[in-house]
Amino acid sequence: MAEVDDGFTRDLLQELLWAYGPCGQEDAVRDVCGREVGPHAERTWTDAAGNLVARIGGADPEAPATRILAHLDELSMLVKRIEPDGRLRLTPLGTMYPANFGLGLVAILGDDETICGVLALGSEHTTQETPHVWRTKPDQGDKALDWPDVHVFTGLDPEQLAKSGIGPGTRVCIDRSKRDLIEIGDYLGCYFMDDRAAVLTLLLLARRLTATGRRPAGDLHLVFTTNEEVGGVGAAYACRTLPGDLTLAVEVGPTEAEYGTTVTGGPIVAYSDAQCVYDKGVADRLCDVARNLGYAPQAAVLGAFESDASHAKAAGLSPQAGLLCLPTLSTHGYEVIARSAITAVTDVLVDFVVQI
Template identity: 25%
Template sequence: MEHLLKTLMEALGPSGSEVPVRTIIMKEIKPYVDELSVDKFGNLIAHKKGTGKGEKVVFVAHMDEIALMVKSVEDNGQMRISTVGGISPVTLVGQLVAVLDRNGKQACEGVVSFPELHEDLEINMLPKLEDLYVDSGLDRRALKRHGVEVGSYIIPSHHFRFLDSQKIFCGKAIDNRSGCYIVIELIKKLKHIKHDLDLYFLFSVQEEIGMYGAQVSLYTINPDWGVAVDTTSSQDSECISPPPDAITVGKGPVLVLKDAEIITNKCLDDHLIKLSKKHKIPLQIKVEEVGTTDATRIMLYKKGLPSTVVGICLRNIHSSVGIASIDDVNNTVQLLFALIKNPPKIGV
């Protein structure tokens, strides 16, 4: 199981270039679904038919990861950068990165730097994005021979690994390859299960830059309600005595009731809380002021649909390397499996 999560996390799939991730997912789920298609936008849509007695439901997990893009290349080879998705410049400093060619293959590696760090000068203030560059050791001409040019993607080079505990892991792209992994395992778990719901599993593109993939693919699926399977930030930085309700890595899946753009459906939320108690699955409840997910696109589809957000929390979200719990991942699979076996009667 962890091998698949490792494979997903280490795949190179920034927003707008998700093909490597999609290829892995297609291979994994093809034997377990009735229909599999890729739309013109690049979204992967899997369909598992129900008995015909239930509603049409979509589970969405986005395939893309935050990244950088080459904005310009100096004669000495320093690559100026633009962010692809929300990533704080301070988290990039000193990081090893992979620079991709136009075909999405690694062309070379580099290190993110800025002049004060480069020359061992006194650092008086945190660098801004425009101060940063990637140093590959190659000049402009050599980079061009390697296929690196304006528009090339740059991705952090952190690999999947467990920390001292075999339950806590770290790596790049936990947001949202963990969500992809959860949905894949959910599909596999349903192989011999009879269910009334007509199930669609959407692996969407370009979530990190505007949730565009989910927005367009919903017109193909036309669901009755949906769940976004995504990540959220943890609140457990106070190691000595975090608040009792702090969202904590290792304490279960997270149900988000509100974020910057959505108040999730109360009927769905209440039902998930009841299911977690019935099946003794730990569940954390979160209200936050920042960020949003593909659940917002579900909610705003046509005349509006019920939607909610379930997933894992992680430390260092939207940075080059995150930290999360494998138990939280597996418990999210169990919770969504219980939801499919015992779906709610959706109300407003």
């Protein structure tokens, strides 16, 4: 693949996007991150919550420690039950609906084997005798498609599924065949930029500090967290067990008129979301750093949005919190970012941690 602006190949972003990382089973993504961040950290480890933590020592032993978080997990599904004919019924892991990713191929991550299935609704060529299809037709019931309406066709019976280690609790992900990174002019698109593009900025932050010889003001913990999509569980544990009062989450950020944000603009700096009001001093500093680098930061008051940092602050686990976002079209759908967004957020992170 060709090189992106920051000097890294898109192969790394593609590898992150291809890796399955359902909530509570983020091993494949964590392995990639561990391989990449390890050479640039004094120490890396996986904690009891499954978070990957990379410690980078600060220049001033008296300066406070900082935590920067990006989450490993992705929107995914959980097998709720298996029907007698081998169809899987699902419940979502995270806030999404079948329409977010569309009907089609899924990967069923059995204990002993990963198999392919098809997320299906049923034939559109049906009448009221097929109520779950009928009520979702735009010209009939006009009801939004929801999880009770769909199933996964496996082509296997329950006994065969059991031999693959598939049952209630098995994770189901959008298949790798639907995760190819595409180029749209000056933009990159794929499912699961949330939060793989943000994960990449943390890896680049570590790489950049090594390459330039710069050091964070105080000890820096880069935390690649688990279970963000189901309540920021990994982040809560990290904030409870790691030193420091400041938690900064890096995320995708919605670009909508209601927030005054655009995908063509600079990094988004949140002043609040649905879980907490972020610290004004932290947000102001992020904006100042961005402006000093020549970017046009987009201040935003977000609704219907939560982050690892806001969950931690709302739970009383982090006295200070901030949120820095890559401007993103169609968050929790087929997500599109500017090619320059990864570079811009990385630049802001580097100067922010050095100046704290």
